[in-house]
Amino acid sequence: MSERLDPDVVLNHELVPKHEVIEDEEEIERILEELGVSKDDLPRIHTNDPVIVALSEKLGRKIRPGALVRIERESPTAGKVVVYRVVTSPPE
Amino acid sequence: MVAEEPHVQDPPKYVRRILFGILPPEKIRKMSKVEVTTPETYDEDGYPIEGGVMDTRMGVIDPGLRCRTCGQPAGKCPGHFGHIELARPVLHPRFAERIKDVLRATCPECGRVRLPEDDIEEYRREVREGIRPVKSIAAEVVERAEDRESCPHCGAEAPKITYQKPTTILMDDERLWPVDVRSWLEKIPDGDVEILGFHPERARPEWAVLTVLPVPPVTMRPSIILETGERAEDDLTHKLVDIVRVNLRLKESLESGAPEPIIEDQWDLLQYHVTTYIDNEIGGVPVARHRTGGKPLKGIVQRLKGKEGRFRQNLAGKRVNFSARSVITPDPELDPFTLGVPKMVAKELTVPERVTEWNLERLRKLVLNGPDKYPGANYVIKRDGSRIRITEENKEQVAENLEPGDIVERHLMDGDPVMFNRQPTLHVQSELGFRTKVMPGKTFRLPAACYMGVGFNADFDGDEMNLHVPQSEEARAEVHELMGAYVYHLWPPKDGHQDVRNSPIHEAIVGLHLLSRAWIPLKEAYQLLEEVKKEGDWFDPSEVELEPEAEYSRDFERKIHRLEFVCGHPSPGEPLVTGRQLLSVFLPEWLDGVKIRNQVCPEDEEHGTVVIKRGRIVRGFLDEKVVHGIMGELVHRYAARKVSKGEGYPWFEAAELALKVMDKVGRLGLRFVTRYGFTLGMDELEEIYRRFREEAEKICRRAIKRARKLIREGERRLREVEEEDVCNRSRVERGEMIERNIESEVMATLDRPRAEVERLLEENRDLFNPAYIMPESGARGSITNIARMALIGGQQAIMGERPHRAKHNTEHIMEKIVNYSYTDRVTPHFEKSLIPGIKEGGFVRHGFFEGLDMVEYFLHAMSGREGLIDKGFRTADSGYLHRRYVTTALDLIVDEDGRVRDSANNIIQLAYGEDRVDPAKKWGDGMDVDRVLDVVKEVVLEEEEEE
Numbered sequence A: 001m002s003e004r005l006d007p008d009v010v011l012n013h014e015l016v017p018k019h020e021v022i023e024d025e026e027e028i029e030r031i032l033e034e035l036g037v038s039k040d041d042l043p044r045i046h047t048n049d050p051v052i053v054a055l056s057e058k059l060g061r062k063i064r065p066g067a068l069v070r071i072e073r074e075s076p077t078a079g080k081v082v083v084y085r086v087v088t089s090p091p092e
Numbered sequence B: 001m002v003a004e005e006p007h008v009q010d011p012p013k014y015v016r017r018i019l020f021g022i023l024p025p026e027k028i029r030k031m032s033k034v035e036v037t038t039p040e041t042y043d044e045d046g047y048p049i050e051g052g053v054m055d056t057r058m059g060v061i062d063p064g065l066r067c068r069t070c071g072q073p074a075g076k077c078p079g080h081f082g083h084i085e086l087a088r089p090v091l092h093p094r095f096a097e098r099i100k101d102v103l104r105a106t107c108p109e110c111g112r113v114r115l116p117e118d119d120i121e122e123y124r125r126e127v128r129e130g131i132r133p134v135k136s137i138a139a140e141v142v143e144r145a146e147d148r149e150s151c152p153h154c155g156a157e158a159p160k161i162t163y164q165k166p167t168t169i170l171m172d173d174e175r176l177w178p179v180d181v182r183s184w185l186e187k188i189p190d191g192d193v194e195i196l197g198f199h200p201e202r203a204r205p206e207w208a209v210l211t212v213l214p215v216p217p218v219t220m221r222p223s224i225i226l227e228t229g230e231r232a233e234d235d236l237t238h239k240l241v242d243i244v245r246v247n248l249r250l251k252e253s254l255e256s257g258a259p260e261p262i263i264e265d266q267w268d269l270l271q272y273h274v275t276t277y278i279d280n281e282i283g284g285v286p287v288a289r290h291r292t293g294g295k296p297l298k299g300i301v302q303r304l305k306g307k308e309g310r311f312r313q314n315l316a317g318k319r320v321n322f323s324a325r326s327v328i329t330p331d332p333e334l335d336p337f338t339l340g341v342p343k344m345v346a347k348e349l350t351v352p353e354r355v356t357e358w359n360l361e362r363l364r365k366l367v368l369n370g371p372d373k374y375p376g377a378n379y380v381i382k383r384d385g386s387r388i389r390i391t392e393e394n395k396e397q398v399a400e401n402l403e404p405g406d407i408v409e410r411h412l413m414d415g416d417p418v419m420f421n422r423q424p425t426l427h428v429q430s431e432l433g434f435r436t437k438v439m440p441g442k443t444f445r446l447p448a449a450c451y452m453g454v455g456f457n458a459d460f461d462g463d464e465m466n467l468h469v470p471q472s473e474e475a476r477a478e479v480h481e482l483m484g485a486y487v488y489h490l491w492p493p494k495d496g497h498q499d500v501r502n503s504p505i506h507e508a509i510v511g512l513h514l515l516s517r518a519w520i521p522l523k524e525a526y527q528l529l530e531e532v533k534k535e536g537d538w539f540d541p542s543e544v545e546l547e548p549e550a551e552y553s554r555d556f557e558r559k560i561h562r563l564e565f566v567c568g569h570p571s572p573g574e575p576l577v578t579g580r581q582l583l584s585v586f587l588p589e590w591l592d593g594v595k596i597r598n599q600v601c602p603e604d605e606e607h608g609t610v611v612i613k614r615g616r617i618v619r620g621f622l623d624e625k626v627v628h629g630i631m632g633e634l635v636h637r638y639a640a641r642k643v644s645k646g647e648g649y650p651w652f653e654a655a656e657l658a659l660k661v662m663d664k665v666g667r668l669g670l671r672f673v674t675r676y677g678f679t680l681g682m683d684e685l686e687e688i689y690r691r692f693r694e695e696a697e698k699i700c701r702r703a704i705k706r707a708r709k710l711i712r713e714g715e716r717r718l719r720e721v722e723e724e725d726v727c728n729r730s731r732v733e734r735g736e737m738i739e740r741n742i743e744s745e746v747m748a749t750l751d752r753p754r755a756e757v758e759r760l761l762e763e764n765r766d767l768f769n770p771a772y773i774m775p776e777s778g779a780r781g782s783i784t785n786i787a788r789m790a791l792i793g794g795q796q797a798i799m800g801e802r803p804h805r806a807k808h809n810t811e812h813i814m815e816k817i818v819n820y821s822y823t824d825r826v827t828p829h830f831e832k833s834l835i836p837g838i839k840e841g842g843f844v845r846h847g848f849f850e851g852l853d854m855v856e857y858f859l860h861a862m863s864g865r866e867g868l869i870d871k872g873f874r875t876a877d878s879g880y881l882h883r884r885y886v887t888t889a890l891d892l893i894v895d896e897d898g899r900v901r902d903s904a905n906n907i908i909q910l911a912y913g914e915d916r917v918d919p920a921k922k923w924g925d926g927m928d929v930d931r932v933l934d935v936v937k938e939v940v941l942e943e944e945e946e947e
Helices: A007-012 A025-035 A050-059 B025-031 B096-105 B117-129 B134-145 B178-187 B190-195 B235-255 B260-278 B300-304 B310-315 B343-348 B360-369 B395-401 B473-482 B485-490 B506-517 B522-532 B579-584 B624-644 B651-676 B682-723 B729-763 B770-776 B783-790 B811-817 B854-889 B929-946
Strands: A018-022 A044-046 A068-075 A079-088 B082-091 B161-164 B168-171 B209-215 B323-331 B338-342 B350-354 B377-381 B387-389 B407-411 B417-421 B431-439 B444-447 B464-468 B518-521 B575-578 B594-597 B609-613 B616-619 B907-909
Touching: A007 A050, A018 A025, A018 A050, A025 A068, A044 A050, B025 B209, B082 B178, B082 B235, B082 B260, B096 B134, B096 B161, B096 B168, B096 B178, B117 B134, B117 B190, B134 B190, B178 B209, B235 B260, B260 B300, B300 B310, B323 B338, B323 B343, B338 B343, B338 B417, B343 B431, B350 B377, B360 B377, B360 B395, B360 B407, B417 B473, B431 B473, B506 B518, B506 B579, B506 B624, B506 B651, B506 B770, B518 B522, B518 B579, B522 B575, B522 B579, B522 B651, B575 B579, B579 B616, B579 B651, B594 B624, B609 B624, B624 B651, B624 B929, B682 B729, B682 B770, B682 B783, B729 B783, B770 B783
Parallel strands: A044 A079, B323 B444, B338 B431
Antiparallel strands: A018 A068, A068 A079, B082 B209, B161 B168, B323 B464, B338 B444, B350 B407, B377 B387, B377 B407, B417 B431, B417 B464, B518 B575, B594 B609, B609 B616
16 A cells, blocks of 8 residues: 555545445444335445545454445536445455 | 137346366266267268268258258257377366466475365365365465475475476476376376366366367367359368377377387377467467468457357347338438338338237238238237238138137237337447337438437438337336337436527527527418428418518618518518517417527526416517427426326426427427528628728737747757757757747637637627528527638637647757758648747637648648547447446346345345436426426416316
């Protein structure tokens, strides 16, 4: 890995939408229920993704695989859009 | 009689997974029906020799022969494998490199991977639990093990393994023959095999060293009989013969105890043949060629690989039945959404229709007509699935026996939904649903009045297009409902109904423009309407009542608007109507309060803005923008009214209505230009030329004078630099900079005259000159085109620069070029100079009307050629870009809940487009609220009025 990025720089970058980690099992359960999907269906995000690295640093601990990330971003078609990703460990 | 329940097809089966492996020798022998031992193929009678590569036990391809394994004739017999026992093992060329890795990672003595037991254990666990890809585990194992000097299990020293492409392996600089490789690999225990990326049951590494070669069935490599009666064998057969021959020779040498070097040569030759049999495009291996002609032979890999390989050519894409291809031509008489299909095609392409009590008689008649008389039928499929071809001889009998439950494959008939497509198929709009209209001739006819060719990007200069006939009721319904030409013609999905993207063709636009300026004798107006009417039309001119707005008188021309004119030669007292009245005939009454400013004469107080009240064009001259706008208003208002009245989904209807109106309006425009004539020729250009020549000359002279001064000044400054006696980079760079600056200034100066002439033309418009009418009404062309034709060609540019020869003051380039090229001048007709002169630099003073002189012509052609080259590159590049994009999005579908998923069922988007709106079909979401409110207000007012 190259040099560490300042978490604040990453998270506040204009191209990085708002990320929020959800680790509470019940909360995750509820969201999955609401979406009508299982965890396996959801798009993934790796633990070494710059945003996850930055968020872990902020939290002061590692974010474990299996957590959900709630991403809120601006969409040209739908205004504000909320999407979810599952945290997974990267391949290799 | 009650018809039997229609047969429902078994649901398709899904391939859950595919396992790949290496065929073990025992398995090759077990599945083999023949051992091939002789290179001979046929005997004198042309009968396949037993034990040869064409042995009839491996299947037959000649009609009349029967397979000796399964007893079936050619066509039925699927073919069976044979095998060749190799006298000495050879490496499989595709595995050689992997084998090298395995050899480097394992011990020649004990066969273990040269890693500590614990590590091996750990890697094995990772492989079995599937934690990460086996590929990356194997790579890591090899990387770690090959660096070890000695074996941690038996202590044996690691030899140095080198690999020479494609199939040579050396151990400590000595040749390691495949026999030794094989016995080494055999030693590797199953547990170690796993972590090397192989598999103990499905892919032992030693199986990659071939001892037996499978011989593919004859059916897989059929020979072709040429016209001369000769047999031409398949490439694989040729190669197999080679292998058998060399193998036999090697075997004999071994048996007779020939000297070692000879045996090794023959062994290498065997390896070569096996290698090229499998892959004939390996670098470093001489390509195996045909004995005659010298074309490279196709190996197994070549059969599968690339664009022409089995996967992309035959599996990912296939040829289809029930399709036709022909040249397209326009037909203004056709209704929108219909397609003229040649009768010839209609007789060949059929639609299956199931016989019921209710259609029995109709279908019986079709069967009775037979295959040659239109409308007829080609086949009947009985309920037991048997297919009867209808012929002149049996048609009466087949018709007699027709009963409910049978399927008749009848000819394509008027109204059948079909798909129509033009390549490149980049869009939804590139393949649309149409309704058939069978007609004489041999070309497909596209309805022209409302220009159905837009989405296809088609023109009629020889373009060909494809037709597909859906073969089930379900498919027919889908074509009609989902691929409707009308919808995609009005609303390409990309803009989400922002804009209605269609208007009549160019000729019709000119016609409509002129019509809106015309006064027409009442009689002729009715004649026009009569011409617009089609056979069996909903529109009836005799129901139309046109109120004459004026009577012709001698000084009538002086009383009307300066841009209006009178058509024909009316006699005094004859009643006249306006073209706008005539156009209003086709507009619905509810189209009210439309105001669109035109482009032709927006500044004109009376007719600069088109005003429509209660379906009547009150005033204003039409042009492309206005016609387009009216179409948009029609669609949006109609739909908005429906929505406000609570009548749900108005979208199909609105599209159909708009195109119906457009068709009529477009036809009226076409009839009008056809009747009164419109032409653009030398005379029109001459008029402009005479009128503006002097002014244009002046503009040119001014610019040339300025440019000349710039050039002289630049030349002087360049000379100064050139004469400095220092010779260094800075001097060269300074010179280049001066040159660049001068060039860009000259370019800007010389580019101006054309723009100025254009402005001149624009300011002095004569809307009675067709050369103006065409671009100004938005039909086709631009003022630039007119300026170039009539007055001035302007500055030509090649890659953004004025044409020039080799750069002069950069010495290093000069040295190379001076020997074989002109320097310092564009053509030899000019004196040498550092900066090209005005004409030399591609300034074209003349227009096409006057004609270009030789130098102008040449330089103009140069810059014209650049355009052509660019176009070629652009299409090629964008085609590839498009292919890459499409292959990534290819398998994405929207599921029942509006989520986007890929073929592995992963969710790509939780909601399609993030808002679940299909822009091609949206109505409710994202509509123009203000506009709808306006219309709703209108409707409410209307209703109140009625009360």
